[in-house]
Amino acid sequence: MKIKAKTCDENFLEEIKRNFDTKYINLYRNFDKKGIQELFNNELVYDIEHEFEYLELFDPKSFRDLFTNNIKKRMSH
Numbered sequence: 001m002k003i004k005a006k007t008c009d010e011n012f013l014e015e016i017k018r019n020f021d022t023k024y025i026n027l028y029r030n031f032d033k034k035g036i037q038e039l040f041n042n043e044l045v046y047d048i049e050h051e052f053e054y055l056e057l058f059d060p061k062s063f064r065d066l067f068t069n070n071i072k073k074r075m076s077h
Contacts, residue, residue: 004047012044
């Protein structure tokens with residue numbers, strides 16, 4: 001799927017960087033995709049002309065399960 005790249009106002013970016021560890025870190029720790037999208041859904045974040053191919057990020061929890069299952073299968077042989 002192709003999507004447009006986004007950019008943001010410098011003040012918005014500075015706010016995120018300044019308060020990331022106190023206000024925003026739990027959005028990422030909890031994989032809160034909806035909360036992250038809401039954070040960036042404002043007039044200070046906007047599309048630019050460049051498009052790119054978007055690949056959905058995998059859920060690290062499911063990757064960990066896959067890795068664990070592969071190890072169990074190898075050890076049982």
